[in-house]
Amino acid sequence: MTAKTVLIVDDEAAIREMIAVALEMADYRVLEADNAQAAHALIVDEQPDLLLLDWMMPGTNGIELARRLKHEEATSELPIILLTAKSEEDNKILGLEAGADDYITKPFSPRELVARLRAVLRRTTPRGIEEAVEVEGLLLDPASHRVSSNGQALEIGPTEYRLLQFFMTHQERVYTRGQLLDQVWGGNVYVEERTVDVHIRRLRKALGEPHQHLIQTVRGTGYRFSTQL
Amino acid sequence: MTAKTVLIVDDEAAIREMIAVALEMADYRVLEADNAQAAHALIVDEQPDLLLLDWMMPGTNGIELARRLKHEEATSELPIILLTAKSEEDNKILGLEAGADDYITKPFSPRELVARLRAVLRRTTPRGIEEAVEVEGLLLDPASHRVSSNGQALEIGPTEYRLLQFFMTHQERVYTRGQLLDQVWGGNVYVEERTVDVHIRRLRKALGEPHQHLIQTVRGTGYRFSTQL
DNA sequence: GTATACATGACAATCTTGTGACAGGCACTT
DNA sequence: AAGTGCCTGTCACAAGATTGTCATGTATAC
Known part of the structure; x- marks a missing residue:
């Protein structure tokens, strides 16, 4: 812990x-x-x-x-x-x-x-900070700091991990790039908003085909983690 | 903005x-x-x-x-x-x-x-209070920035979303094209009034058969969102 | 019947987002 | 010290979606 x-x-x-x-x-x-x-x-x-x-x-x-x-x-x-x-x-x-x-x-x-x-x-402390969260076979376990898809461990970088953790603990809600920067990167960092896009892409890539759809683009607004199509 | x-x-x-x-x-x-x-x-x-x-x-x-x-x-x-x-x-x-x-x-x-x-x-910048609105199975949820018809998510563009949000929070009232441009597009944009028609059409199309009737044309005046026929 | 108002489909311009590449920073090894 | 591998943030360009307009079709009122 x-x-x-x-x-x-x-x-x-x-x-x-x-x-x-x-x-x-x-x-x-x-x-x-x-x-x-x-x-x-x-x-x-x-x-x-x-x-x-x-x-x-x-x-x-x-x-x-x-x-x-x-x-x-x-x-x-x-x-x-x-x-x-x-x-x-x-x-x-x-x-x-x-x-x-x-x-x-x-x-x-x-x-x-x-x-x-x-x-x-x-x-x-919401679930997902200490306890594992699981959605459609995608499992994020804070204890071991690992992510797995149907039991198969995934390669995922630190930032992508934090991003995914944030998303999985805040599902079904849109976040602007700015909000994601605040929540995932931390307050006083100065980073281009578009950088979020890049990490979203890396996260999607890491999740692979079966879970791509969970990370959704909301045009003109930002991104969302949702199980719904 | x-x-x-x-x-x-x-x-x-x-x-x-x-x-x-x-x-x-x-x-x-x-x-x-x-x-x-x-x-x-x-x-x-x-x-x-x-x-x-x-x-x-x-x-x-x-x-x-x-x-x-x-x-x-x-x-x-x-x-x-x-x-x-x-x-x-x-x-x-x-x-x-x-x-x-x-x-x-x-x-x-x-x-x-x-x-x-x-x-x-x-x-x-303080966050705004956002609450979902629902009418006859049509649900608009600002938190997830999503519109669904009886649980089924709908494809809807940014402008149509704003338009629908405005209508659902201002039901049973006619708005002229000019007023809609002010409220939905924002005060100082120069756009043809007829453009509103086009977006109304797109919105109706996106809502699909079951909710078409909610967006009503008021001939000679403008448009209205109403549950009544 | 005719004028007016609205609906609709097509389209090019414009915005937004996706993507691949790249350079710098850092931790660790050699 | 130099080398290696990994992670990050940024950029430039590609791909894709959205937008405002127009031309044309259709309904409505008188």
């Missing part, structure tokens, strides 16, 4: 440090940010798997950031756990409305934190 | 010009300012979609302006790309802290600039 990346956003370095240590002990990869802007930049660049967000921060506060992230296509799926010093019900409601997936009130024990974090990841 | 507006703030006219040309080639609308005050005025007046901001400027410098914009409610969402001659890490950090969304060091190629600008705009 590849280590999950968690981004901690809190303005107090001491708290970040405390959490970071706890998470690293639990084998997570940890990123830190002390304000909303830096956090946003890191999210775009590093695509963390989960966000630990302090509710009260100078400048753009936690709720604000959460709301913004849920609003943007590329980050709307990112699970968020809010941290707060106050245990008021109000905050909880506001937080959940803003799109937080869970909520922890300070003070909390590292054990508790890790436990809830694990729980959130478990229920928000 | 309406062209996005980009405001360039730099004290050197030559650089502004260079950038402006590159952006105009890429179909952006360009505004220019040579100092922070003018920039602020333009931002308020014109509400650009993105700001290209030079880091070093006489008077209020770039960082200062960025920080100020992020602080004000009305402009806090405005994406900012910082331009700088120095490639020091320090600046990058300061810049991102001030709220910049990306960062480009001079010298840069117009290509790179446009690419990164596109990337920033892509991820800051």
